Amino acid sequence: MKSLLGIVTAAFLLTSCAADHLKLNANLSRVDENHYETVIDNNTIILDSYIMLFQRPYYIVLKSEKPLSREVAEKIAVEYIQPRGCTSPVQRRTDLDKNNQAQTQWLIGVEC
Numbered sequence: 001m002k003s004l005l006g007i008v009t010a011a012f013l014l015t016s017c018a019a020d021h022l023k024l025n026a027n028l029s030r031v032d033e034n035h036y037e038t039v040i041d042n043n044t045i046i047l048d049s050y051i052m053l054f055q056r057p058y059y060i061v062l063k064s065e066k067p068l069s070r071e072v073a074e075k076i077a078v079e080y081i082q083p084r085g086c087t088s089p090v091q092r093r094t095d096l097d098k099n100n101q102a103q104t105q106w107l108i109g110v111e112c
Helices: 002-019 070-085
Strands: 028-030 036-040 043-052 058-064 105-111
Touching: 036 070, 043 070, 058 070, 070 105
Parallel strands: none
Antiparallel strands: 028 043, 036 043, 043 058, 058 105
């Protein structure tokens, strides 16, 4: 009985954690050379950029250990993508933005 309870509890915890993950569009392709990890204020942040083939926006995904506000996530994302993929000024695409409930995962949309 104890082992069954442990399995049920573990399954519930995994489901609960998975429920707070940011869901990405299946048509997005990761730009592998744009993977970046940094530490800001003792918070490890992993950044990746995604594109949808034949479209202009970059989808910047930030994953952090601690919650980030929209303003901070936006600032980090814009500073991250500017030297990696932009030949013109960054234009924000707030219509593409998403975040998980804990605000530890953000998708920030930019076009450049």
